[in-house]
Structure formats: C-alpha cells, structure tokens
Amino acid sequence: MNKLRERVGRLRPQRLLAGAAAVAVVGAGVSLISSGAAVAAPGCSVAYSANSWGSGFTASIDITNAGDPITSWTLEFDYAGNQAGGSAWGGTLTQTGKHVKIVNAAYNGSLATGAKTNVGFNGTYSGTNANPTSFTLNGVACNGGTNPSPTPTVEPTVEPTVEPTPQPGTHLDNPYAGAKWYVNPDWSAKAAAEPGGSAISNQPTAVWLDTIAAINAPAGSGYTTSLRGHLDNALAQNATLAQFVIYNLPGRDCAALASNGELGPTEINRYKTDYIDPIAAIQADPKYASIRIVNIVEIDSLPNLVTNAGSAAGSTEACRTMLANGNYSTGIAYALSKLRAAGSNTYNYIDAAHHGWLGWDSNFAPAATLFAETAKKATGGVNTVDGFITNTANYSALSEPFVKIGTTVNGTTVRQSKWLDWNQYTDELTFAQAFRNQLVSAGFNSNIGMLIDTSRNGWGGSARPTAASTSNDLNTFVDASRIDRRIHAGNWCNQSGAGIGERPKAAPASGIDAYTWIKPPGESDGSSSLIPTGPNNPGGKGFDRMCDPTYTGNDRNGNSLSGALPNAPVSGAWFSAQFRQLLANAHPAL
Template structure:
C-alpha cells in the first residue's frame, strides 16, 4: 500500500522558527556475549561450539562474525550457515533459528581444520556490531612430543624415555597421557611431562602424547614412529606363537596350552619363554616349545613367546589376546565380538520362520532386533523390547559360550531422508534431535549399561543410511535439513558416546557398493565418517567397525567377473550395470572402504560386517558361468548373479535369496557375515497401510512403478506386499529359501 504524504501547517512552521522537526525512528539496540569452546582437538582438526547470548533487543535474524588468526578453516557447520572469506568467517542463522528474544541464547557447532596452531578468535560481531557483553572462550591445550625423535632406533630390551611439552592458554594442564598406538603406557600430572617405558621388545611402535586441560578438553600430538631392534651380533631368531589363536575363549579355572615354533639361521635356539603380559609363565629349552598354563582365573590376558639364541639375541611375538570367562562373563572389550561366541536367536522371528515349510533349517539363525521407534524400546505389538531380548540372550548364554546379540539403532530425526517407506517418527523441525537423545538413546543406553548384561556382547548397528545420505542426497529437502541442522552428525556422536562400553560394540553404516562405490562418493564418505567419529569423546575408539549392505541385496561376490575384466576391448566399468563404479560386489567394496578408513586414521584393527541375509541370488535364474558375448553389456547382464534390473533397487526384490549364514572372520578385514534384516520381513508397502509398525508407503515398493532418476529402470522385481499379513511373510520367506545361495 502506498504511504500518504504528511501535511505540515504554516503555523507549525512559524512556531519552530521555520524549521520542521522530523522524528527519527528508534534503532534496535544490538548487544551480545559469546561463549566459544574448542570441544575436541586432534592433529589437523578440531570441533567447536559457539553460544550467543542476545543482550540487546529481540532479533529476527542473526549473523555472527569473527576472524581466525592462524589460518584455520571450516569443514562442516551445523545449526548455522557459514561464509568464509580469507580468514573471516560469518555464521548466519538457519531458517528455523533466526528469532532470538532479548536475553535469549542460540548455539551452533562446527568441525574445523588447523595447521601450526589453533588459537581462539579474539573478538566477535553480531549483525555487524561488536559484541559488548564479553567473550568466554575455552581452548584445548597444546601438546608436542619432544622425545624420542621421529624414527629413533633402540636395542631390545629397550628403555625409551618419552617426554612432552603441554600448555593451556585459558587454564591449566591437568595431565598428559603417553600412548603406543591406542595402548595407554602411563600418565604424568605435572611438568615436565615424561614417562619411562621399560623392557620394550623388538618391533615398530608409534608414540603419541595426549594433553587434558582442567575442563576436560584434550589434544593429541603428532604420532612419532620408533623402532626397537634386536641389537648387534648374529641374526636374531624367529619365533611364532602357534597356540592359542587370537580371540580364544576358555572357561575358568582354565588350562591354556601355549605352543611356539622358533628357529635361528646362524646358531641355535637355547630357549623359548612364555609370557602373560610382562609376567614370565614358564620356559622350554627343546622343540617343540610348549607350556601348560593351569588354574587360570577369569579375565583378559595377552600371551606371547620370546626366543633366545646362543648369542643372547632375542625376538618376541606380538601379544595374542585371549579371554577366560566364568560361564560366559567376559566383562571386557575384545577385538572381534563374533570370535568364540554364538549368535542370539530372536524367538519372535524364529517362531515365524519355523512355521514355514523347511523353515527349521534356518529358524535357529541369529538375526538382529530393529529398534526403529521409541515404542520398540519397551516392546510393541507383541514383540519383545530391549530388556526382554537381553534377558532372553542371558538365558541362551547359560552354557558358558559368550552370546552376541545385535540391535539396529534406527530413529534419527529426518531418518532415511531420501526414502519414504523407512521414514521415521522424529522430525528436525519438531525438536527431533533433543527427543532422539532423551527419549530414544538415553533409555537404550541405560538398559544396555545394566551390569546384569555385562557377560553379553552387545552389537549395535548405528543409524544405517544416515551418513551416506549426507554424501549423495543433499539435493533433497529432508537431507539438506538433516545436514544443516547437524542432526545426523550430532545424533550419531551422542549415540556413540552413550553406547561406548566394555561389552558394547558399535558399527556404523556405509551403504553398499552401488551407493558409495564411485570415487566421487567414497572419498567424501570416508572424510565425513572420520570427522564424525573423531568428534566423539573416545574418538576412533568409539566405533569397532562399519557395516555394508544393511537390509540390502548387493551380491557378496560376483564369481564370473571382477572390476578389471575386459570384454571386446572394453572395461566392464563401461557397462550400464557397473556404470563406472570401482566395485562390482560387496566384499571387494567393504574391504576397499576399510582400507580407506584406515588411511584416514582409523586403527588397523578396524573390523567390518556385511549383511548377507538376502543377497544369495541362487535358484534357477543364477548364471552357471560367464557369458561368451563380446558385447560388454550383454556379457555383464548374462554373467552377473545379482538379477535385479538396477543395482540400486532395494524394496522387496523378487528373485533374491538367503545369503551366507552368519559366521565370524570369513575374509580379510571382515569381523563377520551377519543377518541384520530378518528374512521374510517387508521393506515397505506398495499401498498405504494403516499400522504402528513403521511400515510406510513408497512407490519404489510398487511392482507397477516405472522408476525414477534414483533407481534407473523400473521395479518389476519388487513384490506386491501387504507387509502386516502372515501370508505376505510366508511368500517372501519361501522365495528367500528357494533362491538361497549356498543352497540349504
């Protein structure tokens, strides 16, 4: 609407001496104080949180500015939108958090990078005005390893003096910890910070120091490699521990048979000593070298062997971890929870499977429990809740063998943001992240942390499909909101922090090869996952590994071609099926992804899982050998055992079969093959079906659907479904049995 012009009378002009008094509108007063906290710091990276207190008039939008002074950078920000120009950073509000009342607060966080130093900013502006209410900062301490020098060499048995410098600009250094790899060697609480590591055997080691300030913030130093040799003289003997194998479990009071092979190329082996940690158990002077360790109490032990030759040279094996239980009570964290353990059988699913013709052949197979909504924690619609399943697992452990029980933790706000059938109950815009923490994760963590269950090995598959969606699907509104709000990253970090316990094992999802197998996806996915995990309290130690193919259909291995196969002078990567992907199956993808994660900083002990519940692809449609065609597309389509129309199709695929049964250590770097998706359960519905089981409608589940840009072709392979009916379960289950590979 156009404004009317004001009419000023001549009398008014005369009364003011000819001057017209114009009233200026009052400007909103801007005032603020800022709390800037470096929450965690590691070589080259850090996490930070920023809290703004509005000490001025109410705001409808805000923009906080500051300058980095040491070349730091922003990698990822949540609950604010960053703009970076040189060293200047501007963080602007998201669409949902711009309004801040007078006296109110608003917060955001980010992950950043640094090189030589990471000082906190000295000043902030809010909407262009300097913050006049003061700035509170907390910065992680600085730490550097001053001794030994990188690549220093020592002679075994070595004493290595480790020293570090540490300082905290805004408080005091509370302690400095010294590590070999991820193993804590010792702690010093006062400067000069040092530790003497004595009796070090020959080998290669990686030393670091980690400083903590009085607020609990920590920084790790750059790792320093050192080598301990067997010294001069003739060559040292060789030795290998042949028994027990890593991960072996015994029942107390145990008798553990130790055995080793040893030889010396330029002399003789005079003896082999057997150790538990640094404690000598016994010696043997003649081959075969053995020792019987009897009466061993419950606990976790690291056994090794040391060979000595006639010149006094020695060589020790690396430690082999074993566990002695009191009827299954480990109470400790092992490298691979599946080794020496049996899988929990969910009676809810087992009863359905056993009722099917031939179902008894698989009804006692371990499957995961999906905690996919708040109601599932206590149990809903006749199914057991978390505590009831754990109680049942305890009963199954009565024989003394440890039991692995698997849960899928799956209820992030804006869950599975690129799909419909698996959308969840929580929304970012409806305070979903806070509800996720307090109503979902906290109750689960409280139950799993009950000491009653300390003998169980609890495996959590944490929020499948979440982080992969932040790599490939940010063009979708729900995914963009999950990213900009930090809901996925913060939610997963919160879950890992709460669920990181001795007998709990956390595995994050990496999608599958037809999702992240391209170079443009795999690299960013590794970076996002590394930054997310590094931002937890325990850092890389908060996860035990990653899982691929969760509830999916990708073939474990394609037997008739590999990524290097050439057909008619063309690479199979040029085929429409492979589509320039770097991988053709799940095993090669999972092993390749694992190598990339280790390169990004994860420990070399990282384990991987592959869901093989529905990727068998047996039956009459399975090719018996490679195609003889010289056309690359014809060859691949005739040779591939995965019979879907497109490798990205996912909903209730026709022709799929049961895959490899769950088993431990099936391949290099793989902790286990697992059945995470209980066979026979539906992915979603082809029509909207009212239910409280979280089964949503998605056109991708409709066999008449002709496809879209996300799935390439049509979905004629998808089964029509009414997923709540027993008849549908029976049809799906029977198909999986018929097409099982290996055949049942």
C-alpha cells in the same frame, strides 16, 4: 554419471556353525608364598576353535593369562596334519612346517592377570582338520605348569585348576569370534511356521530398535519383546553375543518414504533423552555383562548425506535439511558416546551403505572422511567405533565370480556397462575390504572390522549363472554373467528372485569381522501400496513407490522397473511370500 542409491539392509549375526570343532587347554594358577622377593608365576589357558568349509577354515583362539602380568607374548603350537595358516588378525602369524608362531599385535601385547585376548586367521587344509592340543605362551606350556625361578625360600601352594574367564573391562577386537549368537525367538517362530523354514529358524538375526516404543514394547505398540526381554532371552540361551539396530534419528531416512521415522528433523534432544539414553542405561546393566552387545548404528543416515543432500540427480530437500542442521552427525556422535560408555561389552558398528551406493570415486573417499569427522565428535572419538557394516537390508551379491572389475569385453572395461556405470566395485566383499582401508586412512583405528549383511544376497536358484557369458556385447555379457539378478543395482525393496545368502559366521575373510543377518529374512522392506494407519500399520509407516512392482523408477535407478514383489506389508511386517522365495533361491543351498 548416475550415482546409484541402493538401500542398505539390516543383517543379524548368527551363532557359530554347528560343525565347528573346539578344544580348550587350561593352565592352573599357582600362588607362591615367600618371605623374600616375589617370583614370577607364568600360566595360561588357550581355547582353540575352527570352522571348516571345503578346503579352508577359520581359526579363533582365545588366550587367557593365568599368571603374572605380561607386556608382550608369543603363542606357539603344532598342527598334526597339513594345515597352513594364512592372514591373521590380533597378531602376526608365521609358520615353519607344522609349527605355528603368533606374536601379539601392538594393541594387545599387555595382558594383566586373568586378562584375555583373541587372535584368529584363515587357513587351508586337506584331509582331516584336527585341532592342535598343546600350546605355549612365552615358552610356558598352557597345561597347568608354571616356571618360577628356583629359590629355597619359596614354598608353593597349588590352587585348584580353574578356567579363567574374561575380566570386566575386556573389550575384544572381534566380538563375533568364539561367541554364541542370540537367536531371536520372535523371528524364529515365524520362520519355523513356514514350509521349510526350520532349515534356518535357528539362525541368529538382529533386533531392530526403530522407535522409542521398541525399547519397552508396551501393549498395542506392535512389538512383542522389549530390549530387556531380548537380553534376558539371550541369557537364557547362554548366548554371549546379541545384535541391535539403532535406527531412529531425527528426519530418519531422508531419501525414502517406506522407513521414515517418528522424530522430526529438529527433535535431536528427544532422540538423546527418550531413545539413546534409555537404551544405553539398559545395556549398562551389570546383569548383561556376559553378553557382547553389538549396536548397528543408524542405517542409511550418513551415506544419504554423501549422495542425496546436494544438487545431483536423486537428491532430496529432506536430505539437504539434515545436512544443514547437522542432526545426523550430532545424533550419531551422541549414540557412539553413550553406547560405548555403557560398558566394555558394548560394540558400535556404523552403517557404510554398499558398493552400489558409495563405490564411485566421487563417493568413496568423501564418505570415509564424513564418517571420521562424525566419530571424532563423540566422547572417545574414533575409539568408540569397532567397525562398519555394509549391505544392511540390501541385496548386493557377496562375490561376482564372472564379473570382476578388471574384466574386459572386446577391450572395453565392464565399468562402462549400464549395470556398473563406472563403479569401481562389482560386489560387497571387495568393496568392504577396500573401504575398510579407506576408513583407516581417514583416521579410524587400524584394527576396525567390517560386517556384511548376507541375509538376502544369495541369488541362487535356476537363474544363477554358472559360468561367464560368451557374448561379445558388453551389456549382454555383464547382464548374463552377474550373480545379482536385480533389474538395476539401485533397486532395494522386496526384490524378486532374491535368496538367502551366506549363513552367519565369524571372521570369514581378511578384514571382515562377520557375515551376519541384520535384516531378518521374511521381514518386508515396505508396502507395495499405501496402507492406512490401523491394525495393519500401527506405526503409520509411509509408502515408497520403489516398493510398487508397477513403478517405472526414478533417477536413482535409471528409470527402471522397481523389481519389487507384489502384495507386500509395511516395513518390518512378516512377508510370507518373500520368505518362501528366499528359501527357494538360497545360495549356498539349504
């Protein structure tokens, strides 16, 4: 069975949709002065927002305890319309008629004075999706009222009404929920300069820290803005979330050439001292405490050890070297330790490849086991991991409506088709949700969330199927019905026909923290021919034949054509032709 290896693409998060509605109900704190025993002073504030699409919506609720510390809580409110809440995170939701009750999860029941937690859920509605306006927490109205036990020796002194803010030390279950996502002005300007690019130039994308020079962006390095510069820009935008790709392991990307790194296989100490330590020090600056800093940790690395470090087709000597010396696992464990210790506002998401890489039984569970073994080496263990990301800088379709894993053609499962080759998954959403469960089984915390990079997996345009094929031939049926239009699922470089995918959004589906754009649309995956070191290749990046449109493939892509666009620049450089194609084939359409 051919184990496909699709390159994982990077995705950047985006701000909440412009159409999102929000309402805040603030409770006033009341200080009580007494010559006798202290009296409990309950108080709370609630901020509710909802992103609506069609007949569905995602609700995000920030709860702040403005009263005395509590050890458990129940939030209640009523809808005015026919909204129905569904699967929830951060708590257990029940609904009777229009009345909704959410009880805390095991990990967020205790709230100190001023402490904040977030819950959310997906729901359905018809008509008007009006926000609720009244909330109670443990029976106390979140409207400025308190409910002290009556006693004649207590004299209340009412303080001004204040909206509580998250306290230092608050670490959220889903950092994307309720956040304003940073828009990289460097990428935004390039996008806006293209015809039609203003339609997406306001979207948030991730910043790639793919060399040591990217941290400080010295003159002549090819980088425009330093890490501090991006964080300062985020403050200027009043953004509360910024995303960075940590991508510079020793012997990086051992199964490809377009994105090999600057550090040799044994330079683990330099990785620690010259790369991770400076990043962690900057992210730890109290100046940036209001920004939820999301780190996307080392794309392609651990998945390569699962599939490309043995003796099977597609394995490489470079990957076998990295498996033997342990520097991928050592480096990632160190990065998790240092970046998580930088502050309660830092979040780590590890790369988990995609369904066309780890979706086979032989890769699925072993990958989760390797990820857990690596995380447990970190100081803080699995608690340093907030979640995982799939499809980074890749093209796998989010959903395949016409090719489900249970689909059969003349009694034959689609898993036997050349496209799937016995894979257990046909798309990224089902893979990410299932892999999350496997990761929890392997030892990760039950509240981890998944991210999916949707920057280039829309596959819209005239070639997008609108119904299942009527063919009785298995391969014809699958090829005519699938949304993903690549020649082969192992093709990863500058794919012809690809389009912009789902816009960034928080908590779009069960177990998914966000759809995000980690790979900035318009940035090349690699050059279509060798470009010598110089003005067009200041970093001396390599050339991978999978980026050459004339290449007829290898074992990883079934010896198929690469499907790559011609005339591509080096990885990370602006590729205007690709950007225009992505706009034209966007789905949902722009």
